Amino acid sequence: MRENRFRKRYQAALNDAQLQKGVSAATRLLVSMREKTVAEIPDWQALRERGRAIREHTLDHLDGCLETLEQSVTRQGGHVFWAKDDEAARRYVLDLALSRGVKTIVKGKSMISEEIGLNDALEAHGVEPVETDLGEFIVQLADEHPSHILAPAIHKTKEDISLLFARKLLKPKVTEPKALMAQAREHLRGKFLEAQMGVTGANFAVARTGTVVLTENEGNIRFSTTCPPVHVSIMSLEKVVPDWSELYVLLNLLIISATGQRLSTYVSFLNPPMADKTRHGPKEFHLVLLDNGRSRILGDERYRSILRCIRCAACFNVCPVYTKIGGHAYGTVYPGPMGSVLSPLLFGLDAHEELPFASTLCGACRDVCPVKIDIPNMLLELRSDVTENWKARHRMYGRRLRVEVWSRVAGDETVLRWASRIARSAEPILNVAKAPDGFKLSHRRFERSE
Numbered sequence: 001m002r003e004n005r006f007r008k009r010y011q012a013a014l015n016d017a018q019l020q021k022g023v024s025a026a027t028r029l030l031v032s033m034r035e036k037t038v039a040e041i042p043d044w045q046a047l048r049e050r051g052r053a054i055r056e057h058t059l060d061h062l063d064g065c066l067e068t069l070e071q072s073v074t075r076q077g078g079h080v081f082w083a084k085d086d087e088a089a090r091r092y093v094l095d096l097a098l099s100r101g102v103k104t105i106v107k108g109k110s111m112i113s114e115e116i117g118l119n120d121a122l123e124a125h126g127v128e129p130v131e132t133d134l135g136e137f138i139v140q141l142a143d144e145h146p147s148h149i150l151a152p153a154i155h156k157t158k159e160d161i162s163l164l165f166a167r168k169l170l171k172p173k174v175t176e177p178k179a180l181m182a183q184a185r186e187h188l189r190g191k192f193l194e195a196q197m198g199v200t201g202a203n204f205a206v207a208r209t210g211t212v213v214l215t216e217n218e219g220n221i222r223f224s225t226t227c228p229p230v231h232v233s234i235m236s237l238e239k240v241v242p243d244w245s246e247l248y249v250l251l252n253l254l255i256i257s258a259t260g261q262r263l264s265t266y267v268s269f270l271n272p273p274m275a276d277k278t279r280h281g282p283k284e285f286h287l288v289l290l291d292n293g294r295s296r297i298l299g300d301e302r303y304r305s306i307l308r309c310i311r312c313a314a315c316f317n318v319c320p321v322y323t324k325i326g327g328h329a330y331g332t333v334y335p336g337p338m339g340s341v342l343s344p345l346l347f348g349l350d351a352h353e354e355l356p357f358a359s360t361l362c363g364a365c366r367d368v369c370p371v372k373i374d375i376p377n378m379l380l381e382l383r384s385d386v387t388e389n390w391k392a393r394h395r396m397y398g399r400r401l402r403v404e405v406w407s408r409v410a411g412d413e414t415v416l417r418w419a420s421r422i423a424r425s426a427e428p429i430l431n432v433a434k435a436p437d438g439f440k441l442s443h444r445r446f447e448r449s450e
């Protein structure tokens with residue numbers, strides 16, 4: 001097998017006692033908060049089953065749901081862009097920003113912009129992207145990437161954050177969480193006011209009414225979606241829900257599974273601005289629908305149920321592997337059990353062939369998943385794909401090596417003569433004088449047969 005990059009990363013994580021302590025304390029807290037609320041809900045299993053059925057039904061009718069969503073958004077004056085891949089999505093947002101003379105973008109709740117590498121593209125063209133979710137703001141200041149889809153800075157202690165703010169924002173060193181939040185808030189308020197564009201992801205989008213739905217606890221999404229004159233929501237295709245009755249079920253499942261809350265502090269519902277442009281709020285609304293390999297996954301019966309995922313991260317918090325090594329060790333935008341399935345499917349098995357093995361297959365992720373995704377089973381399928389891939393690659397390497405050796409031997413008359421003699425004398429014992437399939441041995445060179 002090729003050099004095991006995952007092994008290097010997880011060994012570094014296992015040697016980092018502070019990281020392990022921080023991640024396991026934070027995930028334990030999230031697990032206990034979720035368990036407490038779930039225990040208070042008598043029909044939790046029925047709700048999970050309803051969630052599973054809604055997601056399956058939506059995937060079965062995904063094209064129709066997305067067309068309805070597009071019509072609902074455009075009918076209200078919004079713009080919809082279908083992005084085939086990350087490049088197309090990046091290009092659209094970048095062109096929009098440059099054509100509107102945007103210098104600063106406030107962002108929030110957008111793992112999908114991590115997936116498409118939006119910040120680097122914006123910065124390369126002189127546009128400043130500012131993450132406004134506290135966790136995302138912290139990892140952006142630290143020049144890192146999120147290590148958890150819900151709590152991006154879960155690997156950092158308050159002491160780390162205090163040092164970071166002192167160094168990058170020139171703030172006095174404080175370690176009280178409230179004081180640190182106040183420092184971040186003070187910095188970000190100015191950014192909300194100066195930004196000309198807001199970019200967010202989407203937890204869901206309701207097809208019938210063309211409404212993008214975002215949940216949060218900090219209030220930053222409210223500012224990102226209402227202060228700047230242009231708003232862009234980027235969502236992956238499968239985030240669509242047919243109507244509000246389905247949204248209600250999924251919102252409950254998401255929020256309870258994520259943080260154990262009954263409802264987030266803020267739930268934002270975004271619709272395009274109506275024809276009356278004198279209303280407060282953004283004057284332009286753009287919805288980017290990102291495929292980036294999802295329609296391929298949808299067509300694969302073995303893996304399509306991963307598209308049910310509502311990004312609650314409950315499977316991260318119970319995973320014995322994730323809680324030991326944190327998210328960065330996975331080396332991908334989507335870590336944890338869900339990411340060990342999704343990342344190889346989205347970004348290629350070759351790039352992430354170690355991830356299907358980053359699991360004990362204990363089944364905790366399946367038991368906790370609010371939409372009943374059978375992650376361990378898909379990890380086993382992926383392991384089998386990795387083995388097939390490995391065999392195919394080594395058959396190819398083996399063939400290439402044989403061709404190379406034969407070319408060298410056949411290209412040198414002296415070596416060829418000696419090799420032929422040795423081969424002839426050894427042939428009765430070992431049948432080794434065979435050219436690779438499709439090639440013949442000539443006296444001077446090694447050439448392809450007709």
Ligand code: SF4
Nearest residue numbers: 309310312313315369
């Ligand atoms: S796989 Fe299930 S538990 Fe994990 S993030 Fe997705 S919905 Fe949540």
